[in-house]
Amino acid sequence: SQTIHQWPATLVQPVGSPLSLECTVEGTSNPNLYWYRQAAGRGLQLLFYSVGIGQISSEVPQNLSASRPQDRQFILSSKKLLLSDSGFYLCAWKGVQGNYEQYFGPGTRLTVT
Amino acid sequence: RKEVEQDPGPFNVPEGATVAFNCTYSNSASQSFFWYRQDCRKEPKLLMSVYSSGNEDGRFTAQLNRASQYISLLIRDSKLSDSATYLCVVNSGYNFNKFYFGSGTKLNVKP
Numbered sequence: 001s002q003t004i005h006q007w008p009a010t011l012v013q014p015v016g017s018p019l020s021l022e023c024t025v026e027g028t029s030n031p032n033l034y035w036y037r038q039a040a041g042r043g044l045q046l047l048f049y050s051v052g053i054g055q056i057s058s059e060v061p062q063n064l065s066a067s068r069p070q071d072r073q074f075i076l077s078s079k080k081l082l083l084s085d086s087g088f089y090l091c092a093w094k095g096v097q098g099n100y101e102q103y104f105g106p107g108t109r110l111t112v113t
Numbered sequence: 114r115k116e117v118e119q120d121p122g123p124f125n126v127p128e129g130a131t132v133a134f135n136c137t138y139s140n141s142a143s144q145s146f147f148w149y150r151q152d153c154r155k156e157p158k159l160l161m162s163v164y165s166s167g168n169e170d171g172r173f174t175a176q177l178n179r180a181s182q183y184i185s186l187l188i189r190d191s192k193l194s195d196s197a198t199y200l201c202v203v204n205s206g207y208n209f210n211k212f213y214f215g216s217g218t219k220l221n222v223k224p
Contacts, residue, residue: 032210043117043200044157044214051210059211090156100145100204102212104156 002027006105019078023091031093033074038088086112116213123219137183142206149200191222
């Protein structure tokens with residue numbers, strides 16, 4: 001069966017510091033991968049998605065970036081965090097065939113101070 | 114106009130009640146529809162996909178109305194454990210990798 005991991009689970013970072021969040025998927029090959037952010041009391045906002053190694057599509061202009069160095073690894077980064085980057089960051093995967101259901105990792109709760 | 118709109122609630126119902134949520138979407142080209150459940154401070158978990166013919170999974174029934182562009186979720190015989198936020202999700206229709214999430218409807222089931 002497929003599993004998806006994210007780390008760290010929680011993170012407190014000062015404004016202006018860098019960020020690196022990691023997501024890995026097991027039990028599937030060539031998944032589509034997604035980064036979402038959920039601000040407090042809000043819906044999920046799609047940040048990036050990737051259909052393959054090195055292929056990144058950005059949905060929202062911001063100071064974040066994403067990379068996919070391996071088939072089942074997806075990384076979200078920032079060079080300098082803003083207060084507005086605080087939120088719940090969720091990674092998700094979707095198979096490339098069949099239905100279009102997405103499955104989420106446990107998330108990283110980021111607080112920028 | 115938002116891509117997906119939901120009544121935020123909360124819906125406060127007693128155990129055993131039947132409760133229904135609706136969700137409207139703006140893009141008539143959307144092809145895939147889902148309901149997710151999200152517990153407080155947890156990740157969303159897939160509850161069910163919504164098919165054109167409607168589908169049922171135990172106490173949960175989902176319906177799609179393409180003409181009026183809404184989907185619904187019916188929960189029968191509510192349990193305390195059903196208390197959560199229910200998210201409506203719709204794909205863009207033009208990009209199968211782009212999904213729009215509603216802000217969620219909060220359900221509180223009381224003893």
